[in-house]
Amino acid sequence: xxxxxxxxxxxxxxxxxxxxxxxxxxxxxxxxxxxxxxxxxxxxxxxxxxxxxxxxxxxxxxxxxxxxxxxxxxxxxxxxxxxxxxxxxxxxxxxxxxxxxxxxxxxxxxxxxxxxxxxxxxxxxxxxxxxxxxxxxxxxxxxxxxxxxxxxxxxxxxxxxxxxxxxxxxxxxxxxxxxxxxxxxxxxxxxxxxxxxxxxxxxxxxxxxxxxxxxxxxxxxxxxxxxxxxxxxxxxxxxxxxxxxxxxxxxxxxxxxxxxxxxxxxxxxxxxxxxxxxxxxxxxxxxxxxxxxxxxxxxxxxxxxxxxxxxxxxxxxxxxxxxxxxxxxxxxxxxxxxxxxxxxxxxxxxxxxxxxxxxxxxxxxxxxxxxxxxxxxxxxxxxxxxxxxxxxxxxxxxxxxxxxxxxxxxxxxxxxxxxxxxxxxxxxxxxxxxxxxxxxxxxxxxxxxxxxxxxxxxxxxxxxxxxxxxxxxxxxxxxxxxxxxxxxxxxxxxxxxxxxxxxxxxxxxxxxxxxxxxxxxxxxxxxxxxxxxxxxxxxxxxxxxxxxxxxxxxxxxxxxxxxxxxxxxxxxxxxxxxxxxxx
Amino acid sequence: xxxxxxxxxxxxxxxxxxxxxxxxxxxxxxxxxxxxxxxxxxxxxxxxxxxxxxxxxxxxxxxxxxxxxxxxxxxxxxxxxxxxxxxxxxxxxxxxxxxxxxxxxxxxxxxxxxxxxxxxxxxxxxxxxxxxxxxxxxxxxxxxxxxxxxxxxxxxxxxxxxxxxxxxxxxxxxxxxxxxxxxxxxxxxxxxxxxxxxxxxxxxxxxxxxxxxxxxxxxxxxxxxxxxxxxxxxxxxxxxxxxxxxxxxxxxxxxxxxxxxxxxxxxxxxxxxxxxxxxxxxxxxxxxxxxxxxxxxxxxxxxxxxxxxxxxxxxxxxxxxx
Numbered sequence: 001x002x003x004x005x006x007x008x009x010x011x012x013x014x015x016x017x018x019x020x021x022x023x024x025x026x027x028x029x030x031x032x033x034x035x036x037x038x039x040x041x042x043x044x045x046x047x048x049x050x051x052x053x054x055x056x057x058x059x060x061x062x063x064x065x066x067x068x069x070x071x072x073x074x075x076x077x078x079x080x081x082x083x084x085x086x087x088x089x090x091x092x093x094x095x096x097x098x099x100x101x102x103x104x105x106x107x108x109x110x111x112x113x114x115x116x117x118x119x120x121x122x123x124x125x126x127x128x129x130x131x132x133x134x135x136x137x138x139x140x141x142x143x144x145x146x147x148x149x150x151x152x153x154x155x156x157x158x159x160x161x162x163x164x165x166x167x168x169x170x171x172x173x174x175x176x177x178x179x180x181x182x183x184x185x186x187x188x189x190x191x192x193x194x195x196x197x198x199x200x201x202x203x204x205x206x207x208x209x210x211x212x213x214x215x216x217x218x219x220x221x222x223x224x225x226x227x228x229x230x231x232x233x234x235x236x237x238x239x240x241x242x243x244x245x246x247x248x249x250x251x252x253x254x255x256x257x258x259x260x261x262x263x264x265x266x267x268x269x270x271x272x273x274x275x276x277x278x279x280x281x282x283x284x285x286x287x288x289x290x291x292x293x294x295x296x297x298x299x300x301x302x303x304x305x306x307x308x309x310x311x312x313x314x315x316x317x318x319x320x321x322x323x324x325x326x327x328x329x330x331x332x333x334x335x336x337x338x339x340x341x342x343x344x345x346x347x348x349x350x351x352x353x354x355x356x357x358x359x360x361x362x363x364x365x366x367x368x369x370x371x372x373x374x375x376x377x378x379x380x381x382x383x384x385x386x387x388x389x390x391x392x393x394x395x396x397x398x399x400x401x402x403x404x405x406x407x408x409x410x411x412x413x414x415x416x417x418x419x420x421x422x423x424x425x426x427x428x429x430x431x432x433x434x435x436x437x438x439x440x441x442x443x444x445x446x447x448x449x450x451x452x453x454x455x456x457x458x459x460x461x462x463x464x465x466x467x468x469x470x471x472x473x474x475x476x477x478x479x480x481x482x483x484x485x486x487x488x489x490x491x492x493x494x495x496x497x498x499x500x501x502x503x504x505x506x507x508x509x510x511x512x513x514x515x516x517x518x519x520x521x522x523x524x525x526x527x528x529x530x531x532x533x534x535x536x537x538x539x540x541x542x543x544x545x546x547x548x549x550x551x552x553x554x555x556x557x558x559x560x561x562x563x564x565x566x567x568x569x570x571x572x573x574x575x576x577x578x579x580x581x582x583x
Numbered sequence: 584x585x586x587x588x589x590x591x592x593x594x595x596x597x598x599x600x601x602x603x604x605x606x607x608x609x610x611x612x613x614x615x616x617x618x619x620x621x622x623x624x625x626x627x628x629x630x631x632x633x634x635x636x637x638x639x640x641x642x643x644x645x646x647x648x649x650x651x652x653x654x655x656x657x658x659x660x661x662x663x664x665x666x667x668x669x670x671x672x673x674x675x676x677x678x679x680x681x682x683x684x685x686x687x688x689x690x691x692x693x694x695x696x697x698x699x700x701x702x703x704x705x706x707x708x709x710x711x712x713x714x715x716x717x718x719x720x721x722x723x724x725x726x727x728x729x730x731x732x733x734x735x736x737x738x739x740x741x742x743x744x745x746x747x748x749x750x751x752x753x754x755x756x757x758x759x760x761x762x763x764x765x766x767x768x769x770x771x772x773x774x775x776x777x778x779x780x781x782x783x784x785x786x787x788x789x790x791x792x793x794x795x796x797x798x799x800x801x802x803x804x805x806x807x808x809x810x811x812x813x814x815x816x817x818x819x820x821x822x823x824x825x826x827x828x829x830x831x832x833x834x835x836x837x838x839x840x841x842x843x844x845x846x847x848x849x850x851x852x853x854x855x856x857x858x859x860x861x862x863x864x865x866x867x868x869x870x871x872x873x874x875x876x877x878x879x880x881x882x883x884x885x886x887x888x889x890x891x892x893x894x895x896x897x898x899x900x901x902x903x904x905x
Contacts, residue, residue, distance in 0.1 A: 169636050169640055172636065175672070191855075192669055192677065193859070193860065194751065194855045195750070195754050195755075213755055217750060217754040218750075220851075220854075220859060221851065224748045224851065225749075230743070233754075234754070402866060403866070543766035543770055553695055553699055553780075
């Protein structure tokens, strides 16, 4: 059964012929990558850089559907257990060596043998990888797997001659400062805390990028970064614009704001861990449902995100539109319904202090919400929810904390009541669903939710190859979590970016934004509007100004001292009566 | 002979203080809540075994006292360990680069602030209780009390378009030669340096002014005046040199404070200095970086104070060594 054939990239390249090449695309960002090691990177920035340095066998296209990449075509056996990938013939590593099927086999074998957690899930069911010639790889699976195509969009193919012979701790500790990859760009410098520079791979098998260089410039605050975009110091801000800046940028005729759905939501994670130390009333599903009903998400979207988000519902990000459960019947924001539910469940205000107690009178419904300190805007979310919950007899204390402090509450003892957090996902829902598995408690599962039938459905969807059947299961799982409400998903955020339109064109605005770990199209397709020899910046006037200021200040200082001394002594200065100042 | 003992004693004291501070550093950073390895590898796909492996490779599985002994030994031999977040880079290399960046900014601003402070303070003291005095002192105080980040933002927006919005060098620039690179640096330096100078010089003005007023009321000034010296001569040869003594101390104290405390300026102008490094390290619980940069800042502080003490002894014969 042929699932795909070559041509996707070829088509793109053909259409691009004749565009001017050259230029340096300057990108502003607020956080740099943590590391260049693909096995330990844990930031969106890190994964984004990985995606342009390395290739994957398949990649998500602009509609987030897996398509050909390093594998120009692939076939599966009728039982679905054997996948055969045909590699492109002209791929080379950035050190000049040819990329061969043996590199692909090596990559999977290495992840499997060393049990490298970053891509462990993607190779879990692979039983054996063989090569046939230099350009064909056959991957055999031990059972039916529903996520193979998207798994292949995640695992970067690494050069055997660089990574061979490493043991596990070497692989994890590798700094990979000069990565050897096969992707459209090579990393040429990383000045930590300052900038990252990528140079176009002119020999890229899929066609060289049009720009010569891409530079990521690190800004310590968003105001300066926006200022830099407006002043033509940078060409693009991929996705970190604060909502407040959008109306300003919309007025700038040289700048275009580009927003799109993002694979990201923010949620309140409620501690329902049976052995945890959070408020025990939260383990009652009715309590969580009542709390959930008493949150008006559309108000939060307007108030906190200034309209640039969508109200949240399920734990699959809305941008993963193929899998997001659009039919979820949402609870309306309804204070009296929430009150009724709590009354019916026996949570009443026994001691008349305005706060309900548990049916056994032992525990007050008084909770602490931890909010990440680097999201100051979410304090408003907390305060708003505080007033809503007050109306259902629940006392909420909102507290700001940094990520570490929150982590130390959650792990390993689940001491928190609830905290506000966010998750980014993949185009495939597998990861988003995994968060709620009971075997993830202590790991991804930060709310302690455990449900055996949910766990069983997870395994079932992971091994269901038929997309429609898998969708049914995935929908069911989203429904379970929505109704059990361990997470109150507040909103699906929007990727908010902007770029200048006077110099480059060809920016690709797709779900996840202008540039992301899924979107490397922008960097490949962006090009100068007109070929130009970039005018060399002349620093001289300002350097002269800097030196001038120094000289002038010194001169003024000197002159003042001379003048002060040169004049007749101020008669009052000679009078002694002024009392000496004590120190 | 005496002087040598004095210096030696000062140095020994400084070293003892250094050891105490090292210990306090260690304690402080290990009582902050949060497991650094957890923070660093928030990706829970990392298995417990991998975590243990990482903990081991950073030496975090050893008992606390053993970590302390290793830390003291390494600190004293200049080995500040390896960063958690910049995957195993030696802390020394990271801090060194950042310290140089900070010194470029802070050093130039401090020197300018000192020169302006002495000059304006002298004039203000000389013309005390005149309009000149009030306006000079008033404007110095005004700038001194201005929040750094706010002044920085105002300057950034006011000069926007003609100076860079941040950083030390133009991203992606190819320099024809070192001079070009220097010019680019100056271009980036001019505004942050000016901002820092403006907020720093006020205190020098105040100290210089009051110190000079003190000196001007001393008997030897009357004597000098009685000898028939002109006001200019009295000021330049008798009053100002004496009045500048407190500035030696205040400069030393300031230098150490400013090296770590320029974080506001560094944040507004995205200047990759040591202040921001410390802040980022605090967020990620990167103990080695935190300890390393605190160590360096401490060393700068102690060194500056040592130099101040010794300079004092040379400048002021009254400081005698008993």
